[in-house]
Amino acid sequence: GAGVSQTPSNKVTEKGKYVELRCDPISGHTALYWYRQSLGQGPEFLIYFQGTGAADDSGLPNDRFFAVRPEGSVSTLKIQRTERGDSAVYLCASSPGQGIDTQYFGPGTRLTVL
Amino acid sequence: AQSVTQLGSHVSVSEGALVLLRCNYSSSVPPYLFWYVQYPNQGLQLLLKYTSAATLVKGINGFEAEFKKSETSFHLTKPSAHMSDAAEYFCAVSEFGGYNKLIFGAGTRLAVHP
Numbered sequence: 591g592a593g594v595s596q597t598p599s600n601k602v603t604e605k606g607k608y609v610e611l612r613c614d615p616i617s618g619h620t621a622l623y624w625y626r627q628s629l630g631q632g633p634e635f636l637i638y639f640q641g642t643g644a645a646d647d648s649g650l651p652n653d654r655f656f657a658v659r660p661e662g663s664v665s666t667l668k669i670q671r672t673e674r675g676d677s678a679v680y681l682c683a684s685s686p687g688q689g690i691d692t693q694y695f696g697p698g699t700r701l702t703v704l
Numbered sequence: 705a706q707s708v709t710q711l712g713s714h715v716s717v718s719e720g721a722l723v724l725l726r727c728n729y730s731s732s733v734p735p736y737l738f739w740y741v742q743y744p745n746q747g748l749q750l751l752l753k754y755t756s757a758a759t760l761v762k763g764i765n766g767f768e769a770e771f772k773k774s775e776t777s778f779h780l781t782k783p784s785a786h787m788s789d790a791a792e793y794f795c796a797v798s799e800f801g802g803y804n805k806l807i808f809g810a811g812t813r814l815a816v817h818p
Contacts, residue, residue, distance in 0.1 A: 594747065621803060632708075632794050632808030633748070646805065681748070688803050690736050690755050695747035 592616065594696035596682050602702045603672055611667040611699045615684030622665050623693060624657055625681040633681055639665060640688065672703045706731045706797045710809035717816055723782040725812045727769075727795030730776065736798035737778040738806065739769055743791045751793075754778060765789070790816045 595614045603609050615622050620641055625633035635649040639659045647657070654672075659665040669676055679698040685691035711726040729735055737754040752763025759771040769780045778795060792813045796806040 623805075625806075630713075630810070632796070632810050633806070635805050635807070638803055638805060640803065645803065646801075683748075685804065690753070690798060690800065690804050692750050692753070693804060693806065695740075695749070697745065697747045
């Protein structure tokens with residue numbers, strides 16, 4: 591079956607612009623996670639959704655970052671007034687439910703802020 | 705708070721040689737531990753996970769890891785390296801609070817030479 595997909599695969603933008611990154615989880619997965627991976631680092635947790643609600647957004651770096659999952663499936667990570675330090679690979683993962691379920695990761699969106 | 709340290713950002717082995725990738729964790733509660741592999745331009749893939757059952761965990765592609773509480777370690781091994789094992793490997797601990805929030809190490813890039 592289809593895995594987690596993320597679009598776009600690459601996004602280049604200018605400092606100060608607004609961007610949206612999309613994640614399509616595996617069908618039926620209720621849990622969705624966003625992580626950010628900077629160059630040479632491991633992924634860092636950003637936000638967790640269970641269904642439509644953001645159950646833990648403690649990893650969002652500041653109020654320029656926001657994520658939604660209005661119908662409990664597709665999620666969009668939104669970044670306002672982008673800064674060069676936002677350049678990273680943004681990873682999305684989904685899992686069947688709560689608990690220590692395996693997370694299935696998408697290929698990521700590489701964001702470059704010029 | 706949990707944390708993960710991966711010793712050695714780059715490891716190089718000969719084809720057929722033993723692979724040993726080191727991971728030490730810090731956790732105030734019994735941990736859940738994971739190894740993920742990342743091939744170029746692909747998403748993270750789960751190799752294996754420890755969830756407080758057997759301390760020796762077998763994963764995919766011939767990899768295994770042993771949980772050693774006294775050493776706070778979860779090193780990844782494979783008896784005989786294949787060229788196809790060349791990838792980046794991440795150790796992670798779960799900051800489990802009803803859901804699987806992963807804290808990753810910085811990663812180890814494995815090179816396999818003929």
